[in-house]
Amino acid sequence: MSLAKSVYDASPRLLRILYTNAYGAGNVLRFRKWNRILDRLSYTETLPRREQIALVDKKLKAILAHAFDQVPFYGQFSALAQDFDTRSAFDILRELPITSKEFINRDPEAFLARNRRNVTISRTSGTTGTPFTIVMDKDAFLLGDALWWRRTRWAGYRRGDWIARLVGDPIVPLKETNPSKPWIISYPDRRIYLSTFHLNPDTAVRIGELLRRRRPRFLMGYPSSLEILSGYLKDTGFTMDWNLKNVLFSSEPMHPHREALIKEVFQAEIRGLYGSGEKLISAAQCPEGTYHLSLVDGFIEGQFGIMDPVEPAAVTTLVNTSMPLIRYQIGDMIQTSPEQVCPCGRTLPVMSPVVTKHEDWIITPSGRRIAPSAVVWAFIHQDIADIHKGQVVQEDADLVRVYLNTDEATFNRYREVLQTSMEKVFFQEMRVEMVRTDRIEVTKAGKSRFIMNRYHGSRNP
Ligand SMILES: [Zn+2]
Known part of the structure; x- marks a missing residue:
């Protein structure tokens, strides 16, 4: 592939x-x-x-x-x-x-x-x-x-x-x-x-x-x-x-x-x-x-x-x-x-299907709306076998943080390739920061959302 x-x-x-x-x-x-x-x-x-x-x-x-x-x-x-x-x-x-x-x-x-x-x-x-x-x-x-x-x-x-x-x-x-x-x-x-x-x-x-x-x-x-x-x-x-x-x-x-x-x-x-x-x-x-x-x-x-x-x-x-x-x-x-x-x-x-999942768009500074599935696509078409969980969060108008729950060595192995692939999917309009974490925010339904938009959250119901 x-x-x-x-x-x-x-x-x-x-x-x-x-x-x-x-x-x-x-x-x-x-x-x-x-x-x-x-x-x-x-x-x-x-x-x-x-x-x-x-x-x-x-x-x-x-x-x-x-x-x-x-x-x-x-x-x-x-x-x-x-x-x-x-x-x-x-x-x-x-x-x-x-x-x-x-x-x-x-x-x-x-x-x-x-x-x-x-x-x-x-x-x-x-x-x-x-x-x-x-x-x-x-x-x-x-x-x-x-x-x-x-x-x-x-x-x-x-x-x-x-x-x-x-x-x-x-x-x-x-x-x-x-x-x-x-x-x-x-x-x-x-x-x-x-x-x-x-x-x-x-x-x-x-x-x-x-x-x-x-x-x-x-x-x-x-x-x-x-x-x-x-x-x-x-x-x-x-x-x-x-x-x-x-x-x-x-x-x-x-x-x-x-x-x-x-x-x-x-x-x-x-x-x-x-x-x-x-x-x-x-x-x-x-x-x-x-x-x-x-x-x-x-x-x-x-x-x-x-x-x-x-x-x-x-x-x-x-x-x-x-x-x-x-x-x-x-x-x-x-x-x-x-x-x-x-x-x-x-x-x-x-x-x-019970609709408990709600996912946000990522919105770039020029107004492009990037669909969650497009982001998922960029995420999984890499050889990333040992990452337990990931989450992509729009934190600011031009900032996306990608949180990965994994050990230090795995994180270092994938950080660059994932970062490049994420920057591409956002057409180089977003700064992408890779963050290693031990926990990922979980919603009330008990599931973590893969895509979250903290910045546009209220405008993107
Ligand atoms: Zn029928």
């Missing part, structure tokens, strides 16, 4: 366009794979509850048996395997410890299966700022992507529809501060990549013109980026003269004030996707607006009314054998609603 990224940062626009279109050609193949997976799984969308429980029970038993046998940490529980014929998987699960990023980060090797192969490595920090590396089976990773794609299918996607993306795609180098084209168009897969990092009043005007010209059927993005773009477009008198099927969002909570502004500007319904960074579970909003869990990727305690819900939610993978996360707290609060029946006809379990 880092090599590709540095080539990318350095290469001229033409090369980046070629690279993006080549990737797009690969995407066409990926869509086919995802569609095949989704077609095969479509029967699970309307299974009666009893059969859903039996399906999850069977998958859980398989993953637990594998963990007892192959994963060092779970070897100590292998005697429980004798009970597979007489007890439910949920019953056995109750006897295993709850885990978390912090718990696993103490000895990650102990959580890797000895017989793992065909793996892919995925890094996440989530919104709590604790970096975490997960090793995934390639098949499990592909399934996760397919399930994320299902939300777009539910939203009425047809082959040939254009999708504009406003997520963390690094398509324009950060050294260009006000690019004339803050986007790249990929023709094979019909994607318009917009640069989340370069949103400002000027680029928003050009993005608005591009959208009116290209008329994508979907606009997807982080809620904060969509809100920033919508705000700028509204100020310039942008109007819609084509129909968007849906605005799609993920990665951050959609606060009601954001939703209202985005709907007003783009004149379309908004559909969310909830996916944990570890690709452990996912849920998509159906056309009725209900979040349906995917069922086949992970089991969340309480989802069928089975096991008591844990806060933050505890989830067990049903598919990833390389590093099977078991009773793993994903850091988010999730409300399951086992009794709720959705008028869309899908029987997939219903959940709602």
Whole structure:
């Protein structure tokens, strides 16, 4: 990733366009794979509850048996395997410890299966700022992507529809501060990549013109980026003269004030996707607006009314054998609603992400609003394995402090690379101070926020 990224940062626009279109050609193949997976799984969308429980029970038993046998940490529980014929998987699960990023980060090797192969490595920090590396089976990773794609299918996607993306795609180098084209168009897969990092009043005007010209059927993005773009477009008198099927969002909570502004500007319904960074579970909003869990990727305690819900939610993978996360707290609060029946006809379990996380923007002296996910992106795309927790705080008009909870040696190892990457994401407009700390401010909800804005706090509710 880092090599590709540095080539990318350095290469001229033409090369980046070629690279993006080549990737797009690969995407066409990926869509086919995802569609095949989704077609095969479509029967699970309307299974009666009893059969859903039996399906999850069977998958859980398989993953637990594998963990007892192959994963060092779970070897100590292998005697429980004798009970597979007489007890439910949920019953056995109750006897295993709850885990978390912090718990696993103490000895990650102990959580890797000895017989793992065909793996892919995925890094996440989530919104709590604790970096975490997960090793995934390639098949499990592909399934996760397919399930994320299902939300777009539910939203009425047809082959040939254009999708504009406003997520963390690094398509324009950060050294260009006000690019004339803050986007790249990929023709094979019909994607318009917009640069989340370069949103400002000027680029928003050009993005608005591009959208009116290209008329994508979907606009997807982080809620904060969509809100920033919508705000700028509204100020310039942008109007819609084509129909968007849906605005799609993920990665951050959609606060009601954001939703209202985005709907007003783009004149379309908004559909969310909830996916944990570890690709452990996912849920998509159906056309009725209900979040349906995917069922086949992970089991969340309480989802069928089975096991008591844990806060933050505890989830067990049903598919990833390389590093099977078991009773793993994903850091988010999730409300399951086992009794709720959705008028869309899908029987997939219903959940709602509880919006307890509120994150601020960082606002630079020139008025750029930098979305939290853009900052997270700069943070995790470094090799920072041993930092327990980080927090990025805007302290003054032009001052950001990055707090890292780690030991002296680790701090010294990463301080420079992180500082450079943070300065870039703020377009050299902010002074960035790196601070080593033993504690990170925790909010009332018991979680630390990754991004805080002490300076603009009151103006940025
Ligand atoms: Zn539904």
